[in-house]
Amino acid sequence: MIRSPFSVTWRSFPPAVALLATAVLASAAGLAAPAQAQPRESGTVRIATFNVFELSCAKIDAPGADGGDIGHPQVSKAAEILRRVQPDVVLVNEIDYSTAPGCARRFVERHLVAPRDGLAPLDLRYRVYLPVNTGVPSGLDFTNNGSTSDPGDAFGFGHYPGQYGMLLLSRFPIDPGEVRTFQRFLWKDMPGHLMPDGRSGRPAHYSPDAVERFRLSSKSHWDVPVRIGGRVVHILASHPTPPIFDGPEDANGRRTFDEIRLWADYLSGGTAADYLVDDQGRRGGLAPGASFVIAGDLNADPLRDPAPYGRTAIAQLLAHPRVQDPAPRSQGDWPRRDDQPPYPGDSRTRTSSFGRIDYVLPSRDLVVAGSGVWYPRDGDPLRALVTAPDPASDHALVWVDLRIERWNGR
Numbered sequence: 001m002i003r004s005p006f007s008v009t010w011r012s013f014p015p016a017v018a019l020l021a022t023a024v025l026a027s028a029a030g031l032a033a034p035a036q037a038q039p040r041e042s043g044t045v046r047i048a049t050f051n052v053f054e055l056s057c058a059k060i061d062a063p064g065a066d067g068g069d070i071g072h073p074q075v076s077k078a079a080e081i082l083r084r085v086q087p088d089v090v091l092v093n094e095i096d097y098s099t100a101p102g103c104a105r106r107f108v109e110r111h112l113v114a115p116r117d118g119l120a121p122l123d124l125r126y127r128v129y130l131p132v133n134t135g136v137p138s139g140l141d142f143t144n145n146g147s148t149s150d151p152g153d154a155f156g157f158g159h160y161p162g163q164y165g166m167l168l169l170s171r172f173p174i175d176p177g178e179v180r181t182f183q184r185f186l187w188k189d190m191p192g193h194l195m196p197d198g199r200s201g202r203p204a205h206y207s208p209d210a211v212e213r214f215r216l217s218s219k220s221h222w223d224v225p226v227r228i229g230g231r232v233v234h235i236l237a238s239h240p241t242p243p244i245f246d247g248p249e250d251a252n253g254r255r256t257f258d259e260i261r262l263w264a265d266y267l268s269g270g271t272a273a274d275y276l277v278d279d280q281g282r283r284g285g286l287a288p289g290a291s292f293v294i295a296g297d298l299n300a301d302p303l304r305d306p307a308p309y310g311r312t313a314i315a316q317l318l319a320h321p322r323v324q325d326p327a328p329r330s331q332g333d334w335p336r337r338d339d340q341p342p343y344p345g346d347s348r349t350r351t352s353s354f355g356r357i358d359y360v361l362p363s364r365d366l367v368v369a370g371s372g373v374w375y376p377r378d379g380d381p382l383r384a385l386v387t388a389p390d391p392a393s394d395h396a397l398v399w400v401d402l403r404i405e406r407w408n409g410r
Contacts, residue, residue, distance in 0.1 A: 037120075038085045044369045044401040045228055047235070048087035049358055051297040051395035052078045054164070055095040057103035060110070071110065077385045077392035079111035083119040084382075085374055085399055089170045089226060090124070091295040093239045093395075097132050097165030104129045104167045124169035126226075132165045132219040133183055134158030140210045156218035157241065166219060166296075168237055173227045180278040182221040187214045187258065190265075191275055194254035194309060203249040218255065221262055223278075223286070228404045233366070234292040236263055242299045243313065250308070256299055257313040263294060264316040267323070293402075294323065294361040297395060301355035303344045317361060324364045326400050330373035332383065334396075349373065351396045360400040370401040 040046060055075065062072040082090065096103055104127065112122040135151070135158025143152040151159050158164055187195045188211055197211045198204030206214060218241035225232045240259035246252040265272045266285040273285025286292060300314035307315075318325050329348035336342065337353050351358035351373055362368060374397040376382040385392050 038372070038374065038399070040086075040401055041369045041403075043403065045089070045404050046085070046087045046399055046401050047293050047295065047360055047362075048085060048090040048397055048399040049093065049295040049297065049360055050078070050082065050090060050397040051093040051239075051358060051393055053094055053393040053395060055092070055107070056163075057096045057098050057106075060096075060103045060107045073390035074392060075107070075111060077390065079107075080117075080119065081374060081385055081392050081397055082112060083116075083122050085397055086120070086122060087169075087399055088124075088172065089168070089235060089293075091235070091237045092167040092169065093297045094164045095167045097129065097162030102129070107167075108169070122169075124171050126170040126172065126174045128168040128170075128174065128179065128222065128224050130166070130181060130220065130222065131183060132156065132162060133215055133217055134164045134219055135161040137161075138210075138213060140207070140213060142206065142210055142214070144205070144207075155215045157245075164219060164239070166222070166237060166239060168222065168224055168235060170224075170226050170235075175225055175227070178225045180223040180280060180282060182217055182262065182276070182278050183215070184279050185216050185221075185262075185277065186212075187216040187255070188212065189275060189277075190216060190258055190262070194258050196249040196251050196254060205247075205249040205251055216255070216258060216262065218259065221259070223266075231291065231404055233404070234286060234290055236266070236286075236292055236294045238263065238296045238298070240299050240313075243305070253308070253313075257309055257316075260298060260300060260313045260316050264320055267292070267320055289365070290363075291365055292322075292363045293366070293400070294359060297358045299357050301357055304355045314359075317359075322363055323361050324366075324368065325361060326368045326371035328360070328371035328373045328398050328400065330375035330396060332375045332377040332380065334375065351398055352394055358395055358398045360398050362400060362402060367403040368400060369403050371399065373398050 059072040059075050095107065115121065133156035134154065136155045138153055138155050139148055141148050141153060143150050151157050187193055196203040196205035219239045222237040224235045224237060226235055238259065240256045241252050243253035243256040266276060269285035269288055276285060277283050294317060298314060300312065302312055302314050302318060305312045317323050327349055329346065333347050334350050334353050343350055343355060349356045375386055
């Protein structure tokens with residue numbers, strides 16, 4: 001077994017927030033510089049999102065062929081991409097949420113911190129790892145098939161609690177007392193919602209009991225304030241449900257739209273956000289003038305998605321007056337699937353074979369120094385990390401570099 005040169009201490013914060021932070025006590029000095037690391041401008045802060053595709057605890061804990069720590073090839077490839085990109089803050093989507101003994105910690109210690117193949121460790125000291133709705137039993141028949149135990153009957157689709165969870169890693173401090181979550185916010189409490197509840201001309205898909213208990217967030221919505229130098233940047237993290245796998249009622253499509261709308265209302269603030277009450281009991285949206293970055297697999301494409309509710313779901317953010325879109329692009333291009341027509345826009349903006357569905361969207365007060373979708377060109381040896389067999393994910397990592405005032409570099 002490869003042992004980490006780092007001494008890592010885990011500390012649990014109050015259960016109302018259930019945030020985990022780590023302090024890395026040893027320095028990374030003397031370790032090899034990252035081989036072929038993603039270039040960056042000195043003094044910038046790199047924020048990224050990466051859907052690692054069903055990163056289960058079983059995959060994280062899988063031993064290597066020789067019994068060592070390399071483990072499952074998909075996990076190793078995903079970790080290598082993260083170590084090459086070296087983000088300062090990254091949201092990992094689709095990692096299992098598990099409290100005991102904590103597979104997120106094992107992913108970090110075994111795959112991101114332990115020395116490997118000349119790659120520097122990914123030294124992210126602070127971690128937010130919180131419950132999600134996926135796989136949490138509702139006791140109700142959301143799918144209308146006579147059963148209450150299907151994956152679709154959970155508060156968020158999942159075969160077990162914590163599947164498709166989220167993990168936020170940061171090298172900058174986080175105040176756990178200021179983290180806001182909207183895991184338990186009820187869909188019916190959003191004014192003008194699109195839930196198919198049989199009211200106001202909407203399809204009657206959910207029963208009255210289901211309407212009263214249905215949670216909006218399919219995983220969770222987090223507002224995590226990160227202190228970068230003398231400035232606070234709010235990381236707004238989420239992973240809405242895919243707007244497919246339903247019927248003519250468009251339950252998932254409606255939910256995706258309103259999950260994204262939650263952030264749009266949160267940014268608008270004032271009366272538009274008065275209805276929002278977080279899991280901590282606080283009401284309202286983000287303060288005017290606050291800096292933020294929206295991050296996550298939002299499962300919404302600006303060009304391929306239909307717009308049955310007046311506009312595409314992601315347009316609610318891309319056209320928001322507080323949001324800027326760096327439009328990151330890849331060096332390579334996703335192979336075209338035989339069952340899909342050509343992408344209607346710049347194919348280098350795609351973050352999956354379907355289209356552009358993963359986003360890092362900064363507030364307009366932040367200065368963008370660079371951005372990208374990590375997908376190498378055909379012929380690049382690193383292309384093997386994202387292609388068969390066992391690609392790192394069916395999504396690409398997306399990163400944006402920001403110049404943060406009163407931050408003087410690494």
